[in-house]
Amino acid sequence: MTVYRLDHTGIVVEDLAAAIAFFVELGLELEGQASVEGAWVDRLIALDDAKADIAMLRTPDGHSRVEISTFQRPVSTAKAPWAPVNVPGIPRLTFMVDSVDDTFDRLRPHGAELVGEVTEYEDIYRYGYFRGPAGVIIGLVQELQASA
Structure with a gap:
């Protein structure tokens, strides 16, 4: 299979x-x-x-x-935990975007909240984690240079 x-x-x-x-x-x-x-x-x-x-x-x-x-x-009375990123099983979706900063600015009025800081990995990626609907962590990644 x-x-x-x-x-x-x-x-x-x-x-x-x-x-x-x-x-x-x-x-x-x-x-x-x-x-x-x-x-x-x-x-x-x-x-x-x-x-x-x-x-x-x-x-x-x-x-x-x-x-x-x-x-x-049925209606659930349980609430999803707003756990930190390192908790096993925490839902996280990551999207490649053209600009992390511009995308976050557009999402902020829709409830997006920055988890930590937007950072850069060497000169390759700009990356940030944000809370979205139902507390789900959304990763936004921006390529800073074309991959070889």
């Missing part, structure tokens, strides 16, 4: 419209939205009587997708 590709990454959020706006501002393209429910959903996620609204967004190159969803039922 061979893995063909990573199909998508999923994130559960409280405010689907705000999360869509965040990722569209980041540069992803909204592929579609739907509501899902029924026995197949209940079996898939091991929750009874589940109903979720989902949106699928894709990167401009068409190779990667992010699914964001919010559950109408």
Whole structure:
């Protein structure tokens, strides 16, 4: 059995419209939205009587997708931890961008918060971690020089 590709990454959020706006501002393209429910959903996620609204967004190159969803039922009272970057299992998505600083400036009005500092690795990359929807850590990487 061979893995063909990573199909998508999923994130559960409280405010689907705000999360869509965040990722569209980041540069992803909204592929579609739907509501899902029924026995197949209940079996898939091991929750009874589940109903979720989902949106699928894709990167401009068409190779990667992010699914964001919010559950109408059952409603969870658990809160995602705002753990530091070094905690095992912390969700993190990283995107290559043309400018870390400009991208962060565009995302700030959508709730993006800088985790540490934007730094540079030698003269190769400019890199920063930001909190996005539902506290997910978003990495932004900018190539400073063309790779050889």
